[in-house]
Amino acid sequence: MIWNNDEKITLKSPQNEDLEPNLSLFNFDKESLKRTKCNLLIGTDEAGRGPAAGPLVAAGVCFRDIDDKLIEKLAKLNDSKQISEKTRRSLYPIILECTENAIATVDEAMIDKINILNATCEAMKNACMDVVRKVQTTCIVLVDGNNKIRGYDFPQKTVIKGDGKSASIAAASILAKVTRDDYMLKLDEEFPMYGWKRNKGYLSRQHIEAIRKFGPSKYHRKTYIRNILEKDKISQQKLHF
Numbered sequence: 001m002i003w004n005n006d007e008k009i010t011l012k013s014p015q016n017e018d019l020e021p022n023l024s025l026f027n028f029d030k031e032s033l034k035r036t037k038c039n040l041l042i043g044t045d046e047a048g049r050g051p052a053a054g055p056l057v058a059a060g061v062c063f064r065d066i067d068d069k070l071i072e073k074l075a076k077l078n079d080s081k082q083i084s085e086k087t088r089r090s091l092y093p094i095i096l097e098c099t100e101n102a103i104a105t106v107d108e109a110m111i112d113k114i115n116i117l118n119a120t121c122e123a124m125k126n127a128c129m130d131v132v133r134k135v136q137t138t139c140i141v142l143v144d145g146n147n148k149i150r151g152y153d154f155p156q157k158t159v160i161k162g163d164g165k166s167a168s169i170a171a172a173s174i175l176a177k178v179t180r181d182d183y184m185l186k187l188d189e190e191f192p193m194y195g196w197k198r199n200k201g202y203l204s205r206q207h208i209e210a211i212r213k214f215g216p217s218k219y220h221r222k223t224y225i226r227n228i229l230e231k232d233k234i235s236q237q238k239l240h241f
Contacts, residue, residue, distance in 0.1 A: 022075050025167035026066055029142070032166070038140040038155055040064065042131050043168025044124045045144040047080070047176035049116055051201030052224035053194065053217070054184050055105040056116065058123035059175035060131040061168050062100040062139065070098055077170050079163035080177040092178045095171045102130030103179050108221045115223075121150040127172075128152060144169045191217050203228075 033041040040062055048056040063070075073094050076087050083091075095101065104126035106119040114122070128141050132154065140155045144162040162169040181200060188196040193214055195206045203224075211220070211228055 022071060022077055022167075025077060025165065025170055026063075026071065028165050029063070029167050032142060032157065033140060036140045036155060038138040040135055040137055040139045041168055042128050042139045042141045043144075043162070043166050043170070043172045044128050044141055044149075045080075045163055045169050045173035045176055046120050046123060047173070047180040048201070049120060051199075051221075052203050052207070053108065053196065053201035053220045054180065054187060055107045056111060056119050056123055057103060057105050057176045057180040057183070058120065058127045059101060059103045059172040059179070060124070060127035060141070061095065061171040061175065062131050062135055063098075063168060063171075064100060064135070073098070074167070074171075077167060077174075079161075079170055080173040082164065085181075088174050088178050091171075091174050095175055099171060100131050100134045101172075101175060102127045102134070103175055104130070108219055111221050112223045117147065118150065121147075121152075124149045125152045128154075142166050142169055144173065187219055191219070 029041050029043070042060050042062045044058060044060045046056055046058040048054060074091060076083060077091060080088055104123045106123045110122075111119045124143065128139075128149070129152075132139055138155075140157065141149070141152070142162055143149055143156055143158045144166075146158050146160050148156055148158055159166055159169065163173040164170070184196045184200045188194070194210045194217065195204065198204070199207050201207075201219075208228060211225055216222065216225055216229070
C-alpha cells in the first residue's frame with residue numbers, strides 16, 4: 001500500500017481487535033501527510049534529555065510502504081515509554097529493517113556547551129536530514145513535543161505526545177531509546193560505580209551518592225550535576241570552620 005492513495009488504512013483480513021490502536025497510529029500519519037504537498041512523512045523523537053550522564057540520541061523514521069504483514073509485525077508499536085523493554089527490543093530490528101531511518105547523537109560535552117534544547121534540535125535535524133537524503137523526495141517531519149527543530153529548513157509540524165499518536169514518531173522513539181540504553185550499558189562496564197546499567201544516567205539516589213563519593217566521570221553533563229557538586233563543596237568548606 002502506498003501512502004499517496006486516499007483510502008484509510010485497514011486490514012484486509014484482520015486477525016484480532018488488538019491491532020486497532022496500531023492502525024490509528026498509521027492513519028494519523030497518513031492524514032498528516034495528506035494535508036501537505038509532500039510525498040513522504042518522517043517521524044522524529046529523542047531519548048536522553050533528562051539524564052545527567054551520556055549522550056542525547058534522536059532518530060528519524062520513514063515508512064515508505066505499509067501492508068497488513070508489517071502492521072501485524074508492529075502490532076505492539078507505541079510510545080517507547082509505554083511498552084516493556086522486551087517489547088521495545090523485539091520491535092527494534094523490525095523498524096530498522098522495514099523503514100528508512102537514521103540515528104544521530106549529541107555527546108555530553110556538546111550538551112553542556114549548547115544546552116539540551118539546542119542539542120535536541122541538532123540531533124533531530126541530523127537524523128531527519130539523513131533520512132531525507134535516503135528517500136530523495138519531499139518529506140514532512142512530525143516532531144514529538146511542542147518545539148520545532150531549529151535550523152531545519154524543510155516542512156515540519158510539532159505533535160504533542162506524538163509518540164502515542166503517530167506510528168513514525170513511535171518507531172523513532174523506540175530506535176532512540178534502545179540505542180541509548182545499549183550505549184549506557186557499555187558505559188556502565190567502564191564506570192560500574194554509577195549504576196548506569198539500571199538508572200541509564202538519571203539521578204537516582206545511588207547515582208547521586210556515587211557522584212559524591214567518586215566525583216563526576218568524563219561522561220557526566222557538568223551542567224546537570226553542578227548543584228550536587230556545589231552543595232558538597234559548601235559542606236566541605238563548613239568543616240573547616
